[in-house]
Amino acid sequence: MKGMLQIFQQAVPAKGLSSRNNFVPREETLLEIAADGQVRGFCGHVDLGTGIATSLAQIMAEELDAEPAQVQMVLGHTDQTPDQGATIASESIQVTARPLRRAAAQARLILLQRAAELTKLRVDELDIRNGRISTADGSVDLGFSDLVSGLSVRCELDAKTPVKPVSRYRLVGQDLPRVDIPDKVTGRAVYVHDVRVPDMVHGRVIRPPYGGYDHGPFVGRTLLSVDRQSVAGMPGLLDIVVLGDFVGVVAEREEQAAAIAAALHLTWAPVALPNLSDPLEALKANPYTERVVLDRGDAQAALPELSQRLDREYFWPYQMHGSIGPSCSVAHWQEGKLKVWSGTQNPHMLQADLALLMGLEPTCVSVIRHEAAGCYGRNCADDVGGDAALLSRAVGRPVRVQLSREQEHVWEPKGAAQLVSIRGGLDEAGQPLAYDLHTSYPSNVSPLLALVLTGAVPAAVPQVAQMGDRTSVPPYAYQNARITVRDMPPMARASWFRGVSALPNSFAHDSYIDELAAAAGVDPLEYRLRYLPDERAATLLKATAAKADWQPRVTLPQPDARARVLAGRGLAYAQYVHGTFPGVPAAWAAWVADVEVDRLTGVVTVTRAVVGQDAGLMINPAGVRHQLHGNVVQSISRALKEQVTFDTEGVESREWGGYPIITFPEVPWIDSVLVNQPEQPPLGAGESTSVPSAAAIANALYAATGVRFRDAPFTPEKVKARLDEALGPLQPPVPTALAALATFGQPASPAAKQRNWKTILRAGGLAGLFAVVGGGLSSLLPWRVAIAPVPPPVPGMFSQSVIDRGAQVAAAGDCAVCHTVPGGIENAGGFGLKTPFGTIYTTNLTPDPETGLGHWSYTAFARAMREGVSRDGHHLYPAFPYTSFARINDTDMQALYAYLMSQQPVRQEVPSSRLTFPYNIRAFMAGWNTLFHSSAPFTPDLARSALWNRGAYLAEGAGHCSGCHTPRNALGAERWRSAYLAGGEAEGWNAPALSNLSVSPLPWSEQDLYAYLRTGFSPNHGPAGGPMAPVVHAMQALPDEDVQAIAHYIASFDTRQPTEPVLARRQAVLAAAATQQALDAGEGARIYNTACAACHEGEGAHLYGARPQLALNSNVWAKTPDNVVNVLLNGAPDPAHGSANTMPAYRDLLSDRQIVEVVSYLRRTMAPGEKPWPNLPERVAALRALAHP
Amino acid sequence: MVASVFLNVNGRRHEVVASPATPLLNILRNDLGLNGPKFGCGLGACGACTVLLDGQAARSCSVRLDTAARCANIVTLEGLSADGKDPVQLAFVKAQAAQCGYCLNGMVMTLRAFLDAVPNPDERGLREALKYNFCRCGTHMEILCAAKIAAGLKPETDLT
């Protein structure tokens, strides 16, 4: 059965910022009831996790007398819902709900009339309850479906339809569970991130180098060239789209698009960005026009009359919305029509922007709104819709784009910095006589990024928005008050963020009155009440204070200068006024905050917050409380922790480590006081309780310490520095160094002996040399004889068992590690080894006749392996470790030959090596060999066990451990005799000492080494990283016994032992680090705790994967920071361990400054007592400059 | 370089063809069409992508496909229970512990793994267990309340 009842309204042009669409007269449906009895309400606002889908349905169900579950909301779909502007300023309930309520009331009357017709009864004999129409005697029982079936009514909203009086409310005012949560908790909810349409492909954008700026002469005009060749042939590539400074790539798969975006080589012109490293100074220098919004009495004239003058400045930093999910959108361009699935907060505004971007009529653009990660203002949700649209038009398929974390952090329109200065003070009676406030707020309307990047909208001159005026007028009845708003152009990209300018304005108002109260010697609560004319405000403030058991305070704070923890309590009050002045008031809010300050670290903790709110009639009190909690937690985070930092490349806070937010252990107990005012209209509750937060906390800090904090955030280093200054320094105890390990017994020496060149020379110069070499005269020749080429091997030449054995020798020798370029074909050579003498490119080890070993006989191969001479007779460089390989026995050497010659031949030329003098003279190597190389075969040390000798054979021979782990002399020879395994270098990394010289806090036992080599991870030391990771990978093919033998052998060189059991020592090392960590809360600590700790802190049984404890890692104890810095820069994309997390490369995510902070922190806390690494900033810069060490 | 790999996800065996370096998260979302695990940072920092690998909480954005293939069982939010009746899920509904809910997957999955390993934690333990799961909406109180319910603690709460 068909049927439909609809109520519509005539569209009215939305005001101001709320819409950019050209107004088109049209009908907008508000409500419809289908034949199945289901009610749908249509609202242009969207649910941002605030629960309005639930409360709007609740309002409609109330008027309809329906069950809440019968009503479903359609939110923010441009084809279906009215244009009610952006979902901002907490007005969804306050404003947009009104026509919905009336439409529901009107529908109810229509349903009753229809029922009367059907039952031949009078309307007043019928009643609707819980979605059923009935009579008092029960003779009638009809559902909505019975009434709507066969009906076809579409009528205009009648503004005169009466709505229910509050006294008859049954649903509104009741706690109602949120409709969306059951689906969210099971993964059934479809967020915009989860939208998948047929034939969809994946896009990624690459943003320009002016990170976080959307205006200026460089915007849209900085890209110089695109090297498409740099990504040619990458898997999955579909298209590269370039329009002005807009660059995007499309690929079949998401990770392919990400890889292509990372590899695409772009050249940008240099840009000089405004200096925002000190936003306060930048604010002061920013041009402005003044707008006086209040001029009461004569503040100017009163200033000189004051007996106590208080001129103050309050500063608020740039902050981030910081949505947990980076913005995402799917777009589908089809024959001049565009469909965009979006998490936008402003569907109709986005529709207009997309129309402009694509050159379409707005009616050709549909925006389908899905839930997204909470955004509290405006994130990149709109921008990414533009990105997806451009990419979809290019490939003609639906394209999904999700931004990276970095892109969301850098490009989201920030909450703007703000400066509020107040001149004023007290008269003799302690009354506030003058209040002259200036507030400077450089917000902007942040145009859709694609519009300015493509040049569709000029970005040179930014629009000045009038947004600094929210709650700019103080709630207190200052006799002479002047409020001046300084409207100014944006600095960084910014937009509204929860509470907009009201939070910083209120931070100033309510800090200032606290300062006045202290100066007047009056209890801060009483002082406020004296000047608070608004009765609802006073009632709320009193109720909140009472709940907190506020004790009057008239004396100045007297902190104990020697106490480690100082505690205090503060209060604040505000009403959020949104919209351009005079604006619309939302809910009233009051705070009492208790804080504790740790003098040693400077950490401020809010231990309890009592927060009151008067939001008029509460539709869904549970929802209001929910919003209150969210606001309180988020605003504590903002006041204590959050500030966006900038450097010469723009926004420096490019991931969470650079912008930490509050975590579970820091969340206080919150008590809410919800003042019930059912007779009063409902007021927005989505932002109000954020507004007084910072003032309450600053006031509590003052009460605890006697020190005023007028610049947010109240970070540990700031608080500690000021308290140390005011109260005298309180220094943490100096860390006690860990007890050194004792050495027991004689460490082993290698079985093989290196030639002693000093003896050789001493014994008679060159003559002696000849004598000793004995018969090896030929080795001194600059060029040795070529060995005749042989025909390439044919299949079946070698037995499988020999090949298998050869594979093990190759694994022990990690041939593939050096002879394979990353991502290239195994053993085909071409990998560039950086040595102090130049770059050496490894050779092609496949049996290709032209470019590889195809024509090599076994004799030629064995000569190369043992003497370092190529088939054609030229000398090889000892970066190729023939000095070790010489010890491989014949059986193994033959097997290795068989293995290599049985590989698939690969034709691959390798670049020729470029060495510095004298190494560029091959003949020089002949002399070098004479001095440093012995090609004697391996001879076991008979004093040692068979296991040890097996290990020695493998480690000193094929394994060539010493190649990296033994230092080299000035001529590049391993110092085998004097410093075997004492630590060396490899590809820009430290190869740590494996002997007693190791700096690891725990000795390397045989078990540790076995675990490390076999699994890539030792719980007592850490993971195999850097160039060691591929070595462990390669060693997978070695049998356990061989790995065991190597571990046994290497362990014999480290005879350090703790005096206590190893486990106890392990605990002590970790505990020592924990002690230092607890005393260190600066920026480095915050980066570590936010970006690193999730994988590195703790070893909980419920946590997956290897968990490297950095205090146990020799790299933090090492003499140089190189390995720590290298792994931070380059990450660990392919860990050796079988159950390990990858580590991201922070090269593009952390600035040098941030890396220095976190690396210094690691050194300080994880290696307590060790000296700081010298010249760290220079070292970080140098290691960054090595493209890929 | 793509390879065909078998994964056991939510009790079913799946074959996927992708590069072995692909983050497990991409595979779960894009190849298997699962919505529970979310991309939040791709850096192992936020926890939004958490899944259970053989019962342990893992950040699927930071686990490679070849690594994940070594696990016998991969469980996502969808596979926690047939009907959303895992006690942790029920507790989240009871405590209404979501605003936007984007972080929810990580909270639920981390708690599930934690409570399996530590069945009787105190509130401090719960807070520590969730320390590296970020929520921007400030739903911490409700989530903590859900955690306490799931852990059998009294939720003494402001949430009446």
Ligand code: FES
């Ligand atoms: S998305 Fe994996 S931890 Fe953030």
Ligand code: FES
């Ligand atoms: S509920 Fe939105 S991030 Fe947690």
